[in-house]
Amino acid sequence: MTAGRLHLLEQAALCFEQAGLPAEAARCRDKAGEPVAAAELFRTAGELTKAADCYRRAGRTGDAADCLLALGRPEDAAKLWEQAGDPLEAAWLLAVAALEPQRARRLLAGVVPAGGGAALRLRITTALCTALEGRPGPIVTVLGEVEEGLVSVTPASEQARVVQWAVQAADQISRPDLASQVFAAAYRCRLRGITSRWGDWARTALGGTAGIPERDL
């Protein structure tokens, strides 16, 4: 592709954006070989399927999966993770969003966790599958372990992920008390930005933010 063509496509995309046609702009960005910019524009235009496709081609599996989840297609999102070589994420989506514990278990069979955080997430997923099959005992235990083991998880992004999964699992079995305990543990670990997430969760799950700290430690 020549530089002139790239420049023209860029101009076209800018003009389309100016004209209030983000989907067209996204098409031009995609033609110009900028799938991430295209995906974001597609997302703005509400064309999540195309956005997911662009994210996938750009190798941004997480964003692509988010788009598919927003479209209500958790199984496709799980497939993306599977193709990207992350069966744990795929199994998690199958369990928490598609509510298919059997299929999730099949994927979990070969998973070897890469670190402390991944090990915790694997246990959360396995326990959630058990809970979905009607036995909520293990998930309560695992969430207790998360509360204690969160301190030793590094890096902070992995900590945040563990917290997110744990909270979603607690929500799934309708135990906001367990979710609050996990948030409290994360707060003690000085996880950045945890209070705002805690507050957001509390507003929808509990209907208010009374008793939740205002600022991070």
Place this chain on the structure above:
Amino acid sequence: MSPRRKRTPAREQPQPASGFHITRLDRGPVVTPEPITVVPVPGNLFAARFTGAAGVLTFIDAAGDESRRRYPSVHRAPDNAIWAVVSEQRPAHIEMAWALGGAVYLPDGTELVSPRGRRCGWADLQSWPAVSWVELAAYVAPGNTATEQQEVVVVTTGSLARWILDRFQSADLDIRVASAQLKGMFRPNPEDWPAVLVRVTGRGRAVPGAFSQALGGLPHTVVCRLGGGRLLIDQRLNLPVPDEILARWVPTDQEWLLAGSLGVWQFTERSTEYPPPLRATPALQAPPVPSHGHFPPDLAIDVTLVRDEQRRTVDALLLSDDELKPLRRFLAGHPSGERAYLVLGAGWHLLAEPGRGLSDIPFGVALHRVGPGALYQEVGYRLQPALPGPARADFFKIDSESLVILQRDQTHRLSLENTVPIWSLWLGHTEPADSAASPLSDSAVAVLEQVDAAGVRATPSDLAAGVPVPELADLRAEGFLLEQQGQLAEAARKYWEAGEPALAAKLYELAAEADR
């Protein structure tokens, strides 16, 4: 038996109506008319009469049933029309017969009758000679392209065969030569054709298309594929019936050649095939000093438009004077009425929209912009021979001031200077507005005096806002002209300046596509 036939003998011996009676003097034997064998038409068949043979083969294949090997029977009438008789009346087949140019005849007693009331006796029809499908296939016009074959047979004259051998012996092809004697078929005066057969085999791959192309244009030369063994078929023929089924019409002990425009031939003699001997060439000499290079004088070629089925976008419409009035009525209230431009010419006008987004308008001739510059051609056609961009610009004298339109049988040149917005169609002749407003009435003057005395006259409000700025309209028109000249990026810039980013974006995109 039809009632009409029954009455006929009764009319020949009329009963005396009056008292007169004429006694026959001639006592010879009374000649009774020979009984006509009257065969009623089987009720469930129909026949189609084709004046040309071209569509018949397609019809046969459409109405036939290969699994039961039941095909329509084909007869030739004394007036040379071809009749196809289908043994089962299916509405789809009847419609197909009409579509392929046939006239459908349905049974009526002992005759077949067309919707126009023409009749044809069933017994006559059956007595007419059957027509070979191979003869029908000879009326199919050969196409331009051929699929590549593993093996082809070239039937040609001796001197051309020599040329073929010289030219292609060194290529990666196996060549065998044989002599053959052919006799024309299905013709009142069959000719003889002493020919040479060149069998060409690609060594493990297909014979290149360039080879067949090179030979396809030679006189008295046919490049054939082997269609089902006993029938050689011109490679460029694209027949509706599979080759194997067509080859069933060749008697088992014969070999036929279906040679496209050269007709059908039968091989009467054929020798064994020989590999051509290699020829020794005389000693080489240094070439002479080159003289001034020039083309041979007889290279001139006609450029034509031929039918093409490729899908093309409609970028503009060509309108005649008569179509402008209905167009005006159609465009009132149509979104195109705000955007489109008209390039006026002598009797023919071009309607185009910026950004090539011509909405569906049911008038005029649809045009596709082929470029370079403002070169348009009718949709559904292509140039034969295909010309590259610079050649088109040179041949059709494209410049930046004119717009050239190629139609099937004519060309037009319009001047881009005569471009007007489409709404000029509504306006007709306008007079410049009188800039002085109409004089105020007495009471209005009185009010103004009071207001001025109090010093509270209001500044003009935004009542007059939204008047289009003439510069913007000019920019838009300039953009349209640049677009017609093929300067898409510059046109896009103008549209952007004229406050139409969507149009600008579209043109930038088109420019990017052109830059590929």
